Amino acid sequence: MEPWLGSEFGNPSSLYEEGRRAKAAIDEARETLAGRLGCLFGEIVFTSSGTEAANLAILGAALAHVDGPRRRVLFGAAEHHCVLHCEPLLARLGFRVELVPVDRQARTDLDALERSMGPDVLLGSFMHANNEWGTLQDVEAIGSILQRHGALYLLDAVQTLGSSEFGPRLDTLPVDLIAVSAHKVGGPKGVGALAVRSGIPIRPLIVGGGQEREVRGGTENVAAIIGFAAAVKAIREDDDSFKRAARDRFLGGVGSGFVPSADYTESDTLAGHAHGRFPGLNAESILIVLDRLGVSASSGAACSSGSLEPSHVALSCGWSPAEAAEALRFTFGHQTTLEEAIWAAERVLRAAEQVASARTIA
Ligand SMILES: Cc1ncc(COP(=O)(O)O)c(C=O)c1O
Secondary structure (H helix, E strand, C coil): CHHHHCCCCCCCCCCCHHHHHHHHHHHHHHHHHHHHHCCCHHHEEEECCHHHHHHHHHHHHHHHCCCCCCCEEEEECCCCHHHHCCHHHHHHCCCEEEEECECCCCCECHHHHHHHCCCCEEEEECCCECCCCCEECCHHHHHHHHHHCCCEEEEECCCCCCCCCCCCCCCCCCCCEEEEEHHHHCCCCCCEEEEECCCCCCCCCCCCCCCHHHCCCCCCCHHHHHHHHHHHHCCCCCHHHHHHHHHHHHHHHHHHHCEECCCCCCCCECCCEEEEECCCCCHHHHHHHHHHCCCCCEECCEEECCEEECCHHHHHCCCCHHHHCCEEEEECCCCCCHHHHHHHHHHHHHHHHHHHHHHHHC
């Protein structure tokens, strides 16, 4: 990325030589992304994030069909907020949003989806893998239901872009739009992309200079786009096996006190993902101790204006708010060593013990 932050300062929309070099570099990055997502060069739109990519797919499709007969949009109940929070804007545009329930593993209830379908559904958004549970969806089954009813399928593939086993592709999956983000594959934060199947009308949310084939205005973030492509190129075929080995070693280390939310030995879960809880122990308390011990982990809760909301994913999976407050998420990269996984497991156990004994004293 470095040259594109300093010495290479051309604007990709300019005709002069430095500009043409920047344009050529973006084109090369677009080619890389298109190769990864199994789509055409011209089907990639660079955005500022996965959030913007999902917003563009949903709201851009709605704007393109604002006078059409399809007035409903379906979202999986456990989608990311970048999907769910499109609801108020869709409502203003005259679309009704309906949530399709998920099972206890955060997987779309296919019967409920079938029942919700009709000729008035414009689009369905069902993520590839859930960012909290780490479970994969049956994209083939969802896609065939949506296709049968002529509805568009947005696949939020932010969690799977880096998977060497389940990489999302427009040429093999029955989907029309794929949203991805660079920072989930080791790229820079603040850049993402939307793959749009040719012929699908999407109206821009950002208008201006006509960049990205008139679908997303604004001078491109050249360095970030180059960094995104470099990160994609660095994904290796055996990455998932390293992530899985670290995750499994960790799960072995934390033992049976930690109750996983899914069967992470199954192949339909993300390789580097472990979500679960220590029953009776508050996740935030554990995370505070873990941070002190040098382990960076997450809970499912979203902290906004000082109040902790229980995760909508946990609630939609049938957990109580009390159980949701216990949810912990651990993720492992392909560079995480087995020693680090064991080291982390020891600290997680120590943190859980500290929180348990503090609770007993209280
Ligand atoms: C499933 C999913 N979708 C969308 C996003 C948003 O991507 P970004 O952080 O690039 O806006 C995330 C980020 O955590 C995610 O996990």
